[in-house]
Amino acid sequence: MTELYDEIGTGYSLGRRTDPRWMAEILAALGTAGSIADVGAGTGSYEPPGRTVLALEPSSEMIRQRPPGASPAVRAVAEALPLRDNAVEAALAVLTVHHWTDWRAGLAELRRIAPRRVVLAYDTRRHSEFWFVREYVPEIAELERTRPSADDIAHELGADRVTVLPLPWDFTDGVFPAHWRRPAAYLDPGVRRACSALAQTAPASVERGIGRLREDLRSGRWHDTHRDLLELDEWDAGFRLVVSG
Template identity: 70%
Template sequence: MARYDEIGVGYTLGRRTDSRWLAPVLAALGSAASVLDVGSGTGSYEPPSRRVVAVEPSAEMIRQRAPEAAPVVRAVAEALPFASGTFDAALAVLTVHHWGDWRGGLTELRRVSGRQVVLAYDTALHNDFWLVREYVPEVAVLESSRPSAPEIADFLGAASVVPLPVPWDFTDGVFPAYWRRPEAYLDPAVRRSCSALAQTAPAAVSRGMARLAADLESGRWHEEHRELLELPEWDAGFRLIVA
């Protein structure tokens, strides 16, 4: 959509596939030979060695897809241009919160596929992230308006919901990816790759980043969050939902 035509510029620089999330996604797809990847973006988590068709509404995201990526159809989740039961599985990775009608989109996933694999997040846990709680609380307003993983799981009648912790050295720059590397958020390119920050008022983000920079320089952040520095991974609320 127009939103990602604007904020998706340079998306592939910050958002790179991490094998530690790809592996459970592939396991969740099971034996599905044909997969519809809805809201596929640049194709980060498209499964190899399967017949994949991608759906993506943003021309900017489609432009950044690699030549070897799956064929892509420009469409929206709420109106998938495929017959019922076309695919063995439908995949939706960190996209449902961007849909205008998330229930309508999930209904479409169920219509065109026998299995649905959705990677989403618990918005309450995202809002408890230190960056939101202490530096950019305005993000909580946006997150609270988005569908949360428990709602999505309930709507789909999920067979399983698996937590996906965020490793400290995660390569996919999702919003909480740098929970143990706070200096990264001072980089405008990192912030542009996080829709929660890219869609929050620039003045609010700038104020938060100024406070964070000051706390990093004084050592206050490291003192108050020293328990995080010992953790190899952290639960930011990401959930792999299978129905």
């Protein structure tokens, strides 16, 4: 997965920005932990300020995009973390487990290095049912079937609690379903580049789907079909905050 993000990670920080509503949930889940290992840290969007944080990230491209003053970062994979047992008070993993080569081995490493584990994951079934997947790029569902779902991760960690994190309609972090009420955003290549699900799907399939979406927006069909979504302030796209220990 290092190669994937070295290839598609260019400009990632422009589309993936911290949303304060998710940050508040993550801070609450971390509790009073003062030392944190951010595993699969990427550009560090959800690293808590005012605490001792070590970022562990396999992609040099992602590390390069970390902002000035960010926590120190070490190149490492989740399955073999360069930390001793119980080295930190909490391990944080935000939307990364589905990219790990061996996700169970990676979760075992989280348990080894920290007594508290906070993992942001998602229900792959909910992602597969997202209108963009169902109606425009169904090939993404094939990718989702290969990924661990939030329930799988919670079971493996022996989670104490799992919190639903709905997506507000004006969500600022460009996660794949973030624009569920703003469909025209997907016409922007920059938005699509920030979504690994799209980056890992055949370009021809994505372009075909975008063409259909563009036409449905022009004709008004999308708005007619999804009128119910336009009345919602938030929507459950399947994101779950898993807390263990």
